[in-house]
Amino acid sequence: MPKKMSMTSNTGTCNLCEGVFSQKEILKHVRDCATSKCAGQKQEKMFLVNVNSSGFWLYIAASENAKLSDLDSFLRRIWLECCGHLSAFRIGGSSYQSGTSDVTSSKSMNFILKDVLHPGTRFEHEYDFGSTTYLALAVEDFIQLPADKSRILLLSRNNMQDIPCGVCGKKATQICVFCFGNKSNCFCEKCSEGHDCGEDGLLPIVNSPRCGVCGYTG
Ligand SMILES: [Zn+2]
Ligand SMILES: [Zn+2]
Ligand SMILES: [Zn+2]
Numbered sequence: 001m002p003k004k005m006s007m008t009s010n011t012g013t014c015n016l017c018e019g020v021f022s023q024k025e026i027l028k029h030v031r032d033c034a035t036s037k038c039a040g041q042k043q044e045k046m047f048l049v050n051v052n053s054s055g056f057w058l059y060i061a062a063s064e065n066a067k068l069s070d071l072d073s074f075l076r077r078i079w080l081e082c083c084g085h086l087s088a089f090r091i092g093g094s095s096y097q098s099g100t101s102d103v104t105s106s107k108s109m110n111f112i113l114k115d116v117l118h119p120g121t122r123f124e125h126e127y128d129f130g131s132t133t134y135l136a137l138a139v140e141d142f143i144q145l146p147a148d149k150s151r152i153l154l155l156s157r158n159n160m161q162d163i164p165c166g167v168c169g170k171k172a173t174q175i176c177v178f179c180f181g182n183k184s185n186c187f188c189e190k191c192s193e194g195h196d197c198g199e200d201g202l203l204p205i206v207n208s209p210r211c212g213v214c215g216y217t218g
């Protein structure tokens, strides 16, 4: 694992209006913003879910009738997928795993959300049982949104802060997975070219808690 540094800023962007808000304001804003979009529209009641990992965060809306596998796919698309690793949700002592072909199995992700979640539920998601990325999820409440075909919608996500290159101090774009110790493992385009560890360990700096892990490129 590369060493952890703060990559996220304390602001986030609302995906409904593109507005930028502090992390403190964003939940209230997202609710207000969703309400304003609903005026005169056919509406759908969805779960409002917060997802957190190492300073990275998302607010998402999930249809009550979406399956755990839909939520898993969404998380893979936005934050996780590198090489098709297995994943699992852990909800109230039960484990629901991806890649379980038996859809009647109590361990598959074939469950619909309203059968396993309700407002107040805290649960976990793990992607890759080797170099695991752990996500903490919480169902905050219900939220009304204009009816849409999407089962899972992004409402807002954290912004990134600029990370200085460990050599020259310019904005870093690459992270080295082989660098350990106290030295910075982030480098600008130019400095990453001559980096001691070679170019095989360099991955792009992206807005995800899986940044710098396995082969994750965003
Ligand atoms: Zn907004
Ligand atoms: Zn991988
Ligand atoms: Zn540099």
Ligand SMILES: [Zn+2]
Pocket (backbone or CB within 6 Å): 176, 177, 178, 179, 185, 195, 196, 197, 198, 201
């Ligand atoms: Zn290195």
